[in-house]
Amino acid sequence: MSLISERADFRGPIAEPSLATVGDYIALLKPRVMSLVVFTALVGLAVAPGSIHPLTGFTALLCIAVGAGASGALNMWYDADVDALMARTARRPVPSGQVQPGEALAFGLTLSVFSVVVLGLLVNLLSAAMLAFTIFFYVVVYTMWLKRSTRQNIVIGGAAGAFPPMIGWAAVTGSVSFEPFLLFLIIFMWTPPHFWALAICRTEDYARAGIPMMPVVSGDAVTRRQILIYTLLLVPVGIAPWPFGYAGPLYGIVAVVTGAIMLWLAVQVLRERRPVDRASKQLFAFSILYLFLLFAVLLVERGWGGLIARLAA
Amino acid sequence: MNEPVNNDHGIVLTEAQKRARRSRSIAIAVSLAALIVLFYVMTLVKGPIVLVRPL
Secondary structure, three states: OOHHHHHHHHHOOOOOOOOOOHHHHHHHOOHHHHHHHHHHHHHHHHHOOOOOOHHHHHHHHHHHHHHHHHHHHHHHHHOHHHHOOOOOOOOOOOOOOOOOHHHHHHHHHHHHHHHHHHHHHHOOHHHHHHHHHHHHHHHHHHHHHHHHOOOOHHHHHHHHHHOHHHHHHHHHHOOOOHHHHHHHHHHHHHHHHHHHHHHHHOHHHHHHHOOOOHHHHOOHHHHHHHHHHHHHHHHHHHHOOOOOOOOOHHHHHHHHHHHHHHHHHHHHHHHOOOOOOHHHHHHHHHHHHHHHHHHHHHHHHHHHHHHHHHHHO | OOOOEEEOOEEEOOHHHHHHHHHHHHHHHHHHHHHHHHHHHHHHHHHHHHHOOOO
16 A cells, blocks of 8 residues: 555545646636726726826736735635535535635635735835735635624625725825725625625525525515615715716716616615516616726726826826 | 556546646746736836835
8 A cells, every 4th residue: 555545544535636727716716806896996096196107007907906816716715615505606616626625725825915015016005005905804804704694794895895996096196085985985885785686686595505695684675675775875975976076977977877777776676576586687787887887987087088198108 | 547546656647637737837837927027027117216115
């Protein structure tokens, strides 16, 4: 008997050599979430006053993207047990067995350290500190603590997803002010209706996994009321950059029109009752478009000219 | 052969495992090369200011 098999008899089976491909590791980064993070960070970076060299701006976005991906990998490492129980997440690399938990952990930690250190060395320390805090907040505060312990998990945890525009702003200015905080607030208020609309459609999944999402713990009707309340809070916050003078009339019109659609859909969700979830699906899908439109118009109105000037300089 | 074989020489990788390892190794090499290029270019862009990192 070889040394390896003797050790295997004593300590249990040795892990199979990894079959993980590059694609599996890219999946660990949650590319779709990452794309939204990069986009909102780009807007924060583009609307910030002052100048930044295009390559420095690119480096900042790259680090923010890698940091967000690292958070995703660490989230998948920690949540592999519950991911395996839900249809939406069972095919992720760790629960499907393509990537070993230890590999996901090492990957996430390595990228976390690299993204923060490179951002600190090549851009500035404030943005690096904010990126480090965002990774910590998403992995430790949200994933390890809130997600499995409170129905308010995504309300508080949503802060992690709201930080990127502030980091983009800090990369340019080396400071933070009320304007990036307003962008933070838009994403923060957007998160509950967005995720609860999804949770209504996936209640059985979350219940099976034992995750105390609002529809599982408080029921369908309460969740639908909460969605409407948060949408009522979100819409004025979404419009706010216009009256505050941070955005022009185009932004104002888009924010009012899309905000009205969000409200109308939230009312439809309130009127709906399980097992019907058509309005919830519509709200979930439209909420993505809503956030994208707000930030895209802001980028076009405020940031695009600045970006072109910076590239031409 | 799909099953890895344990013998006196240790674990023998299957072809699929070798391919996966090779693709991972290439990805790591490309990432490290990109990081080196990034530091090099950013040092050229920033000049001596690269050592100044304001908050």
